[in-house]
Amino acid sequence: MSQITLNTLPSEIKDMDAAYSAAGGDAAVLHDHELASLVISGSKVLNANGVEGIVLETQETEHGVDVKLTIKKGYKIPHPVHLCFGLIPQDGLQEIMMNFVAEEDAAVELVAHCTFPNAIKIIHRMEAQMHVGKNASLKYTETHFHGPYGGAQVIPRAKVKIEEGGSYYNNFSLVSGRVGSLEFDYDVDAEKDSVCEMVTKVYGKKDDKIRIMEKVSLNGENARSVIKSRLAITENAESEFRGITEGHAPRSRGHVDCLEVIQGNAKAEAVPIIRVDNPLAKVTHEAAIGCVDKKEVETLMARGLEEDDAIDTIVKGMLA
Amino acid sequence: MSYILSVKNLVLSRDGKKILRGVNLEVGDREIHSIIGANGAGKSTLAYTLMGLQGYEQDEGSLIFNGEDITKLSITERAKKGITLAWQEPARFEGLKVRDYLAIGAKGDGGVTEEELKEALRKVDLKPEKYLDREVGEALSGGERKRIELASIITMKPKLAILDEPDSGIDVVSLKEIVNLIQTFKENGASVLVITHRKEIAAASDKASLMCEGVILRSGDPLEISEFFKNRCIPCDSRVSPPKAA
Numbered sequence: 001m002s003q004i005t006l007n008t009l010p011s012e013i014k015d016m017d018a019a020y021s022a023a024g025g026d027a028a029v030l031h032d033h034e035l036a037s038l039v040i041s042g043s044k045v046l047n048a049n050g051v052e053g054i055v056l057e058t059q060e061t062e063h064g065v066d067v068k069l070t071i072k073k074g075y076k077i078p079h080p081v082h083l084c085f086g087l088i089p090q091d092g093l094q095e096i097m098m099n100f101v102a103e104e105d106a107a108v109e110l111v112a113h114c115t116f117p118n119a120i121k122i123i124h125r126m127e128a129q130m131h132v133g134k135n136a137s138l139k140y141t142e143t144h145f146h147g148p149y150g151g152a153q154v155i156p157r158a159k160v161k162i163e164e165g166g167s168y169y170n171n172f173s174l175v176s177g178r179v180g181s182l183e184f185d186y187d188v189d190a191e192k193d194s195v196c197e198m199v200t201k202v203y204g205k206k207d208d209k210i211r212i213m214e215k216v217s218l219n220g221e222n223a224r225s226v227i228k229s230r231l232a233i234t235e236n237a238e239s240e241f242r243g244i245t246e247g248h249a250p251r252s253r254g255h256v257d258c259l260e261v262i263q264g265n266a267k268a269e270a271v272p273i274i275r276v277d278n279p280l281a282k283v284t285h286e287a288a289i290g291c292v293d294k295k296e297v298e299t300l301m302a303r304g305l306e307e308d309d310a311i312d313t314i315v316k317g318m319l320a
Numbered sequence: 321m322s323y324i325l326s327v328k329n330l331v332l333s334r335d336g337k338k339i340l341r342g343v344n345l346e347v348g349d350r351e352i353h354s355i356i357g358a359n360g361a362g363k364s365t366l367a368y369t370l371m372g373l374q375g376y377e378q379d380e381g382s383l384i385f386n387g388e389d390i391t392k393l394s395i396t397e398r399a400k401k402g403i404t405l406a407w408q409e410p411a412r413f414e415g416l417k418v419r420d421y422l423a424i425g426a427k428g429d430g431g432v433t434e435e436e437l438k439e440a441l442r443k444v445d446l447k448p449e450k451y452l453d454r455e456v457g458e459a460l461s462g463g464e465r466k467r468i469e470l471a472s473i474i475t476m477k478p479k480l481a482i483l484d485e486p487d488s489g490i491d492v493v494s495l496k497e498i499v500n501l502i503q504t505f506k507e508n509g510a511s512v513l514v515i516t517h518r519k520e521i522a523a524a525s526d527k528a529s530l531m532c533e534g535v536i537l538r539s540g541d542p543l544e545i546s547e548f549f550k551n552r553c554i555p556c557d558s559r560v561s562p563p564k565a566a
């Protein structure tokens with residue numbers, strides 16, 4: 001597929017480039033024709049560029065865009081595919097319906113940035129279906145930036161199916177600026193010999209609200225999964241984490257790992273839930289909520305950092 | 321002889337138990353001073369009190385550093401004056417890169433160059449290319465973390481380095497490197513207060529003090545103090561009659 005640039009004003013592209021950079025992306029990749037990329041501002045597709053082995057289809061809707069991205073059978077895409085979803089104004093609604101398919105033996109890395117730099121009253125909803133075919137690999141990294149005002153309500157939901165021998169890695173990060181309200185909900189079905197790894201890292205401040213719900217069903221023999229969550233919350237922020245792993249098949253292995261650091265008046269709840277109905281499956285969990293480790297803080301203070309800077313360094317390390 | 325640190329009648333209790341019972345200690349300028357003594361004598365407690373850690377605020381006594389009373393100063397303030405501490409069991413820092421950790425101590429005086437970072441790792445016998453971009457977390461062994469902590473003190477260039485058993489968890493082969501490292505601190509103009517159970521380290525010191533049940537029993541020539549500790553203190557004399565400070 002070739003580059004499509006649909007009657008777009010140069011200023012819109014410039015604004016999205018700036019927003020993409022604010023979220024930590026390198027805007028140059030969005031203009032490199034050798035790399036696959038997709039840029040959506042509000043309900044407008046600013047750029048959709050496929051490369052060999054990728055079929056990228058988009059359909060603009062009233063409040064967003066429907067996206068279908070297919071990696072054809074056997075294609076191993078050498079460079080990451082860059083996705084950028086954003087809303088530049090202070091308010092608005094963006095609904096993205098995504099359908100990702102990695103066909104049998106395909107491999108791809110998707111790098112997404114979701115950016116709402118001026119958010120005061122913004123809703124971003126993402127409904128995703130991800131299908132990882134037999135022996136395929138899908139790596140999905142999503143970095144969010146919601147600006148400094150706490151005015152974003154972000155609702156990412158995904159249903160993921162990993163076929164036999166497939167692997168799925170999901171990395172979600174929202175650590176700079178405010179969160180606003182986040183309702184993250186991912187549900188994964190893992191078949192025989194598949195691998196699933198989901199990592200979420202979120203830093204909540206002021207009155208941010210964070211809800212993370214992740215579920216993996218290990219349905220096939222020897223399916224393996226890790227759910228790893230790193231949350232830091234401070235001031236009056238609140239977080240709720242549910243990490244569910246179900247072991248339904250022999251030799252399936254799962255682990256849920258949640259580490260949270262709280263400061264100020266922040267409130268955190270972490271519930272790892274493990275269910276096993278096959279005697280040969282094994283699922284484990286660990287969860288810890290607490291303040292920043294005293295020895296770590298004092299070590300950095302003994303090297304000359306002020307207490308606040310020491311705490312900040314430790315939290316940033318945890319969320320890196 | 322001028323003293324960089326002078327501790328007078330330091331008393332400290334924790335959870336109602338008196339642990340330091342009147343410590344008197346003087347560390348000279350550019351002096352390597354080792355503290356030896358049995359397990360539970362109060363050596364680490366003394367180190368923590370000198371650094372000003374939370375929960376180690378002294379009940380009585382004075383701490384004079386470089387001619388200035390530091391009793392009321394915070395950890396950070398003490399560090400900025402040039403005091404630092406390497407823990408007996410170093411902390412783990414998930415996600416913090418070795419290079420960033422090593423750079424922290426040098427923040428105050430204009431940062432650190434890539435070459436200085438590498439040199440600090442070489443001094444503790446770690447290959448820079450292998451370690452600079454690793455995390456100071458669980459993936460490192462206890463011995464590796466101890467070396468990295470010592471490296472973080474090299475880049476800080478302190479006036480007084482308090483090292484709590486830098487040899488523990490480090491293989492015997494590397495003991496010589498630790499001794500060299502302590503000597504490098506001295507050559508760079510620092511004083512070193514080193515807590516140790518190893519006679520090799522005591523032997524490389526300018527002076528040693530013997531700690532027993534919360535007091536410094538005697539200070540003097542390192543070999544003499546080591547001998548005294550070996551022959552007279554185990555089993556500790558003080559269990560029969562309370563020790564008198566020398």
Ligand SMILES: Nc1ncnc2c1ncn2[C@@H]1O[C@H](COP(=O)(O)OP(=O)(O)OP(=O)(O)O)[C@@H](O)[C@H]1O
Binds near residue numbers: 335339358359366408
């Ligand atoms: N919070 C506390 N409450 C009561 N006693 C404590 C507390 N912390 C330490 N102690 C006691 O103080 C004594 C001195 O401990 P410290 O760790 O300073 O000994 P040490 O000389 O460093 O020993 P080692 O050679 O084993 O490292 C010990 O008997 C210890 O049990």
Ligand SMILES: [Mg+2]
Binds near residue numbers: 365408484
């Ligand atoms: Mg000790």
